[in-house]
Amino acid sequence: MNEREILLKKISTYQFAAFDLQLFLDTHPNDRKTIEKMNEYKKQLRPLVKEYEEKFGPLTKSETERNSWKWIKAPWPWEIEED
Numbered sequence: 001m002n003e004r005e006i007l008l009k010k011i012s013t014y015q016f017a018a019f020d021l022q023l024f025l026d027t028h029p030n031d032r033k034t035i036e037k038m039n040e041y042k043k044q045l046r047p048l049v050k051e052y053e054e055k056f057g058p059l060t061k062s063e064t065e066r067n068s069w070k071w072i073k074a075p076w077p078w079e080i081e082e083d
Contacts, residue, residue, distance in 0.1 A: 007052045011059070014045040 001009070021038035028034065053059060057074050 004052075004056050007048060007055075011045065011048050011052060014041050014048065017041045018045065 018038050018041040021034050021041070025031065025034055025038065049059060
């Protein structure tokens with residue numbers, strides 16, 4: 001795995017964990033430990049997303065971007081050559 005794939009794996013792991021806990025909180029809205037754990041995962045996710053976007057470009061389309069078509073210039077997943 002290259003650096004890009006490793007970062008994506010870490011990001012998807014934290015995103016999945018935070019989302020899973022968020023779903024649990026739909027039925028247990030007052031579970032403080034789960035809220036704290038979800039917030040911790042989101043906190044750990046932020047620097048990973050920032051690092052990825054600085055190195056490889058945006059992960060999501062932002063409405064505040066000045067050049068809103070910049071993302072289209074990046075290679076598509078099937079265009080990335082394997083090592």
